[in-house]
Amino acid sequence: MASKIGREPMLDMFIFETLQQLEELEQIVISSEKTNGLTESAISEIFRIMHTIKGSSAMMLFNNITSLSHSIEDLFYFIRNDKPQNLDNSELADKVLESVDFIKVEMNKISNDEDVDGDAMSLIEDIKMFLAQLKKDNPAVKIQDEIQIIKKETSQKYYITQSKIQPLVEKNTFKAIILYQSGCEMENIRAFTLIHNLKELTDEIWYNPSDIIDNDSSVDIIKRDGFRVLFKCEKTVREMNSFFEQIPFIEKLELEEVSYEDEIDQFLEKRKIVLEDSIFNIEKAEKNKDSATERDIQIGSTGQSIISVNISKLDKLMDLVGELVISEAMVTQNPDLRNLVLDNFQKSARQLKKITTELQDVVMSIRMVPISTTFLKMNRIVRDMSKRLDKEVKLQLIGEETEVDKNIIDHISDPLMHLIRNSIDHGLESTTKRVASGKSETGVITLEAKNAGGDVLIQVKDDGAGLDREKILKIARSKGLFNKPEKELTDKEVYSFIFLPGFSTNDKVTEFSGRGVGMDVVVKNIQNVGGSVSIDSTPNVGTTITLKIPLTLAIIDGMTIRVGKSRYTIPITNIRESIKVEENSVIKDPNGNEMVFIKEQCYPILRLHRHFKVNTNITDITKGIIIKVEVDDKALCIFADELVGEQLVVVKALPKYIKKIKGVEGCTLMGDGGISLILDIPGFLNNQ
C-alpha cells in the first residue's frame, strides 16, 4: 500500500506498525490452531499485540479499533491469568481473526483517507459474551494462597525512626485541597505520588480520601471534592507553594496554614483495614525474576540488527543511484574523450565504474525482501477456504527465502490470493471424490518461488482434478475466442483461454469465484509489473500456474540498437541471438509479410524503421542486423541498422504528457545525453 506524499509520518507509522502486528497475530492464531491450543507465550503475545494496538489507535483517536482491541485484550488477560479449562480454541481463534479482519478493513479506510466508520459493537458484544461464559464456567479461584498483609490506617505519623532523631524545630501545620485537571486520569495515583513526594519533607501527613491505592472510587471523590491533605513540616507557606507548583496536572490548589487541632478530625476516618496484597505480590514476583535480569540484558544488547526505513527514502536512493549510473557513463563515455589515449584516466574510470556498479547492486538489494511475508499471508486464505468449503487442504511453501523487489511484492499478493482461492475452490476435488480416485484426503497446494535468470518464478500448484480441455474449448468456441484453427491449439494455449476476461467454466457462481473476473485481473496485475502468466495441467493430477516476474522494475540490462538517428533498447532477457542474414534466408508469406529462416525455424520480421517511421539508409535486409527476440513460446525477428552496445539502463516511464506508444514501454538516457526508447517486446509479440 503506497504511502501518500504529504501524509503525516505518524499516520504512516501507525498503519505500518499495526498492519505488521496484525500479520503476526494472524500467524500466531493459525499455527496455534494447527497444534491444537494456545501456548502461554502465544497468549502473552496476543495480549501484548492487542494492548499495543489499543494504545496506538487511542492516540490516533480511532475509537472503534480501540474498543475492539480492548475487548480482546480483556479476554486474553483473563485467559492468561486464570488459565480457564475447556477453552474452545476454534471459537476463540474465529473471534480473534474476525477482529483482525475488522481492524484490517478500518486500516484500509485510513490508508485511503476514508471515514473510519466501521461498527464493531456486535463483534465486541460477542467477545464480551464469550468472556462472560468463560468466567461463569471457570469461577475465579479465591485468593487463598496470596498472603494478605493487614496494615493499620494511621500507622504513619508519630514515630521516631532509628536513624533520625525528631528535630526540635517548630513545625507549621498546613492544609491543602488539590483539584486535578480534567482528563489527566488516575487521579488517585497522582494523589499517591503527591504523598510520596511529600514524605520526603515530613512524615506527619494525613489525607482524605485515605484509601487511594485500593479503592478506585476514590478517583471520583478526588474529582468531586478534591484531594485533601493535612501535614506538618518546618517549611514556610511560600516554600510549600513552590513545592506544589512542581506537581503536574493541578488545576486548583488551596493551601493555607492552619491549626492542627482544628482540622485533624476531618482527616481521621474510622480505622480501615488496607490490603496491600496486590503490591506485595508484585514484589514477590519481582524477586523471582530478578535473577533472570542479567541474562535479559545480554539478550537485549544483540537485539538491534534491523531498522525500518521509509519506502520513499529508498525510492529516492534508487533514483539517485540510477542517475549516478547514467552520469558515470556520461563521463567515461564522453564524446570529447573519443580517440584520445588516456591510460591513467581509463584506469580511474574503470575503478569508478566498478564502485558504481557495486553501489547499484547494494541499493537494489536493499529493496529486495524475501517473499516469505507474502507466502505466509496465504495461510489465512487456505485456512478460511478449507473451513468454509469443508475440504482438507495443506499449504506447502518452497523457496520463501527468495527475494523480490519491495515494489513487486505489493502487486503479487492479491493475484496469488486469487489463484489459491481458485485452486481450492475449483482445482481441488471434494474429499469423497479424492478418496474415490485414490488420492490422499488432504489436498495439497504448493507455493514455490525460485530465481531464474533475471526473473523470479512463482508457481501455484495443486494436486486436484486438472483442467478440462474439452470444457474450455467448448466455451472458447461459443465465445469465438480462437485466433488459430482449433486443431493447431496446443494444450497450453487452450488452458491459457481461462485468462481471458469474462471466461469462466463454472456453472455456478460462488462467493469466492465463478464470475470470470478474476483470472484476467491476475494476468493484468502481473503484466503491469512486467511479468507473465502461464498455465499447465494434467487431468486428474493437477494444475500448475507459473508467474514470471522480473527481479526489478527500474534497472535492466539492455542492448541498444540504432535505426537511422534514433536509438532503441531491447531488454537482454528477451534477446536470443543477433545475426546478419543472407538474401536467400528471407521469404515472403502468402500475406506479403517478410519471414526469415533461422536454423530451420521461420520467424516474422519486424522492420523498426517502418514501424516507427524513421528515416534510415539501411533498408536492405542484408545490410542491417536481425535480432531474434522471444517471450515464452513466441518469437520475432527485429530488423535494425546496427547494434550499439550492451549496458545497464535505468528505465524511466514515458512522461505523462505522451500517450502510450505501441511497442514502447519506457525510455532511458544514454551516456551522451541522448534518449533511447525501450521496446516492449511482449507487446510486439502479442500483436503478431
Place this chain on the structure above:
Amino acid sequence: MKTVLIIDDASFMRLSLKTMLERNGYKVIGEAENGAVGILKYKELKPDIVTMDITMPELDGIRALKHICNYDPNATVIMITSMGQKTFILEAIKHGAKGFLVKPFKEEHVVETMKKLQI
C-alpha cells in the same frame, strides 16, 4: 536543550512522543524497544530524561526503571502507562519514577508534566 531517551516497544508510540517532545524544545537522543536495550542506552547516552513504557518484551518498564534508578539515583524517568496498570504505576513511583502519563495522552499533557517537573 534537555535530552530524552524514549523506551517503548511500539514504534508508533516512540514516534508520537518524539514528535511531541521535539515540538516543545526537547531533543530525543535515543530510542529503545525494550527495557534491556533501554538500560544499555541510558548508560551510553546519559540522557536528562527517560520516558518508559511499562509493557515491553525482554525486560519490562518497572524492572528497567529499577535498574536505571539504582545506577543513577538522579535519573528522571517518566512512566507511560495505560488505564488499568495502577499497581505498576504505584510500584514505579515507589522505585523512583518522577511522574507518569496515561495513554492516550495529548501533547499538552506531555508539556504539563515536563514543565512542572522542571525538566
